[in-house]
Amino acid sequence: MRVKRAIAGLLFAQGFLFAYPVLGLPDGVAQHETGAATYFMTEDRRTLYYHAQETPQDEFVCVDACLEIWSPLAARADQLEEGQWTIVRRPDDSLQWAHDGRPLYTYFRDTFPDARLGDGAGRGVWLVLKEFKTVPPSMKIDATLLGYVLANDSGHTLYFRQGSDSGEGQMDSATGESLWLPFEAPWLALDQGDLTIRQLEGGVRQWVYQGQPLYTFKKDSDPGDVHGHGRDGIWSAVILEKAPGLPPWMTVQWTDLGLAYADMNGMTLYAPVDYDVIVAAQSCPEECMQENWRPVLADAEDNPVGLWTIEENDYGQRQWTYKGRFLYTHTRDEKPGDMKGNGIAVGYRIGDGWRIIPIESGLRRDRS
Numbered sequence: 001m002r003v004k005r006a007i008a009g010l011l012f013a014q015g016f017l018f019a020y021p022v023l024g025l026p027d028g029v030a031q032h033e034t035g036a037a038t039y040f041m042t043e044d045r046r047t048l049y050y051h052a053q054e055t056p057q058d059e060f061v062c063v064d065a066c067l068e069i070w071s072p073l074a075a076r077a078d079q080l081e082e083g084q085w086t087i088v089r090r091p092d093d094s095l096q097w098a099h100d101g102r103p104l105y106t107y108f109r110d111t112f113p114d115a116r117l118g119d120g121a122g123r124g125v126w127l128v129l130k131e132f133k134t135v136p137p138s139m140k141i142d143a144t145l146l147g148y149v150l151a152n153d154s155g156h157t158l159y160f161r162q163g164s165d166s167g168e169g170q171m172d173s174a175t176g177e178s179l180w181l182p183f184e185a186p187w188l189a190l191d192q193g194d195l196t197i198r199q200l201e202g203g204v205r206q207w208v209y210q211g212q213p214l215y216t217f218k219k220d221s222d223p224g225d226v227h228g229h230g231r232d233g234i235w236s237a238v239i240l241e242k243a244p245g246l247p248p249w250m251t252v253q254w255t256d257l258g259l260a261y262a263d264m265n266g267m268t269l270y271a272p273v274d275y276d277v278i279v280a281a282q283s284c285p286e287e288c289m290q291e292n293w294r295p296v297l298a299d300a301e302d303n304p305v306g307l308w309t310i311e312e313n314d315y316g317q318r319q320w321t322y323k324g325r326f327l328y329t330h331t332r333d334e335k336p337g338d339m340k341g342n343g344i345a346v347g348y349r350i351g352d353g354w355r356i357i358p359i360e361s362g363l364r365r366d367r368s
Helices: 064-068 275-280 286-292
Strands: 029-033 037-042 049-051 070-072 085-089 095-099 102-107 126-128 130-132 139-144 147-152 159-161 180-182 195-199 205-209 215-217 235-237 239-242 251-255 258-262 270-272 293-295 308-312 318-322 328-330 354-356
Touching: 064 070, 159 215, 270 328, 286 293
Parallel strands: none
Antiparallel strands: 029 037, 037 130, 049 102, 049 126, 070 102, 085 095, 095 102, 139 147, 147 239, 159 235, 180 215, 195 205, 251 258, 270 354, 293 328, 308 318
């Protein structure tokens, strides 16, 4: 096996964070660094995935028809295992690479470099192979609407004030206290890479990122909230990896289930969990489709972005998709936030039917 050694100093998108070694990679496997994580992929930049319920100690889950969607990362008999990278033998006697005991695959819908359309597929059991960067015990890397951000250990986003080392800013009208709380470092914590510690009055030790003191925002009531981002035009979350981009026509609207994606008119977007199953069960034949569902069509100049791609539907139209699933709006939705099509076709042998595309983390409705 040709061994590739990673430079010990891993990089943020914005600069150096913390060093940790990455062991040798198998022939044909590469890695991509972001500020939040190391992603593993093939040399032609196809993302690697694993099935959360599949280990070499158990029977393989992905067999037969599954292999039409997920392709095993093939290994050769003359290749050597190293560290977490091992070789497993499949039921057909072929060899496959595994990482930390989990067999690895590529996804058939990842048709462009660095695509990650398979992440969360199969009711969340298919996951991208990545390793998050190391952070101090008092912190974590958390997913939000903005992407992966630096957060405290309870998941509350950390912020810095652009162009200033002062935490003074907007005050809470009810208490008269500052909405921005210095993010304190434990007494035994030490400087680590871009994260250093400064001493405040009263013996308080505050974490500092790249020279900018870090704060939490009092109106972030839930983990993953990012209400402080852009506040007063000067506050910013510490974004380690930006969220995938969105098509320019897309909007975000409140629904009864929280934030969800919508079209430019605010109409909720839906993606059938398994359109082929719906068709096979005849739960929504042709006349039903025309009466209830409008395909979200792409203009001639539109291009794929992030998890949103364009594919040709059965009628030869260019239709937008989310993670490879065709997008629709529902004819009974009359105003932004309506979601009357959600859950249609749920039942025996019909999978999860039609579902909105919720935003799982980030902004939530302001309870005040």
